[in-house]
């Protein structure tokens with residue numbers, strides 16, 4: 001009985017956050033210290049590159065309340081330090097360039113908090129890819145991320161349910177596909193970059209095509 005009451009108290013404490021300690025204001029006139037960094041995130045957790053190809057990765061530091069903290073120094077590193085990818089730090093972002101086939105990890109450190117991205121360097125990215133649109137009745141593109149080289153083609157295939165493929169701020173000229181429910185529509189990508197698209201009918205039905213150097 002005692003132990004179950006104790007357990008209940010623990011659950012309540014976890015739910016309402018009691019016992020959090022003082023607010024640290026000891027009556028001094030010093031300005032409050034800058035907010036501590038609580039987390040660091042990157043705009044991507046993985047990137048695929050061909051040798052000599054580059055991509056930019058950006059780090060964001062936040063405090064415990066989820067507020068973005070600007071002006072914090074980001075230390076960038078890459079492992080292995082040479083042979084697969086090189087880095088050129090520029091403040092909160094870093095340019096990562098593939099050098100030879102292999103795997104590398106790029107890490108951002110801000111006041112002891114870290115985030116990392118896996119970099120795969122491969123010379124064998126294909127010139128075409130297939131994407132299922134709502135395959136199996138799912139409100140999803142499958143796979144939701146494909147990689148092709150510039151001049152390459154992605155074939156979108158419908159499975160009986162009406163969806164569309166609408167590109168959002170594409171880096172190059174590309175044709176969106178209006179509502180349809182069957183057939184295969186090829187889309188050609190002539191400009192390198194990241195193409196985000198979605199189905200405007202179904203919120204959260206999103207996909208990405210990354211177009212690489214040829």
Ligand SMILES: [Cu+2]
Nearest residue numbers: 163199201202
């Ligand atoms: Cu849809």
